[in-house]
Amino acid sequence: MLGGGSWATALTKILSENGGRVHWWMRGKEDVQHLLRTRHNPRYLSSVAHDLDYVLPTTDLKEAVGAADWLVLAVPAAFVQSALDKLDRDALKGKRVISAIKGMIPGKNVLVTDYVAERFKLPHTRLGVIAGPCHAEEVALEKQSYLTIGSPDMELAEDFCRLLRNRYVKANPATDLDGIEYCAVMKNIIALTGGIAHGLGYGDNFQAVLVSNAVQEMRRFAHALNPQPRDLSGSAYLGDLLVTAYSQFSRNRTFGNMVGRGYSVKSAQLEMNMIAEGYYAVKSIHEINRKLQVAMPITTAAYNILYEKIAPAIEIELLKEKLK
DSSP states (O other): OOOOOOHHHHHHHHHHHTTEEEEEEEEEEHHHHHHHHHOOOOOSSSOOOOTTEEEESSSSSHHHTTTTEEEEOSSOHHHHHHHTTOOOOTTTTTTTEEEEOEEEETTEEEEEEHHHHHHOOOOOGGGEEEESOOOOOHHHOOOHHHHHHOOSSSHHHHHHHHHHHHSSEEEEESSOHHHHHHHHHHHHHHHHHHOOOTOOOOTHOOOOOOOOHHHHHHHHHHHHOOOOOTTTTSSSIIIHHHHHHHHHTTHHHHHHHHTTOOOHHHHHHHHOOOOEEEEEEEHHHHHHHHHOOOOHHHHHHHHHHHOOOOOHHHHHHHTTTTOO
């Protein structure tokens, strides 16, 4: 398990309580020492107690990766490259890699799984992604949750589903790796934009129209990149979008709400002290779409607000006229 945030903490809880031995890599030496001493992550979901017979915290990335059969990536997308570039190019040979990251590699504008495949020369059949409406806070509270594991290899997807399933987590396999991963990235953009509108005083009626238009925007974009039959009403797509757009735990909605209320991007980031993946995803998706030229008014509005410094009130007013 790579990452010390809330999702890494929740996944470690699930996997270890299901009997798996989790070599948990965290960057902070103090955090590892605190975990070893108290069994709790000091920064995220600190109420969760980990069984140290099954959870093995470490700051040694090579040791953690070398000892594992599966590698679960749960660091923010912006930090994936700096973390994984410490590994030799053959370090993941024979391993299966699951991305729990709903973001893209900034600057490269590529999905996390595509970056891993290129960097370590892994076939996509050795890769998977965790999707679905799955806020870490609710998982940690053992609220009923539904996950989808996307991979071109159904055996890999089903194997990881078995590692996750318990009384409060249901997991199902799917083959649409690219579509699931791109939609997981885009739903953060939608939630962020909805948060901006909420911060400006728009209500539930507008939010519902925004989300329904967002599904169409996601469909157009996913089809332009990877045309294949896919049902976006499934929980891996629509379910993930809904929970991120509406939940109190959504950091992207919270970030957008702060921007809509007048916070600068920098001040919102500092106050949250958490990564809103949608901020980076907006730029990546916008730049990819310069070539595709898909109609994406919601993504364009978010980009104009966050990167072109257009006043949120003006940009959302313009967006209103493009929604149906």
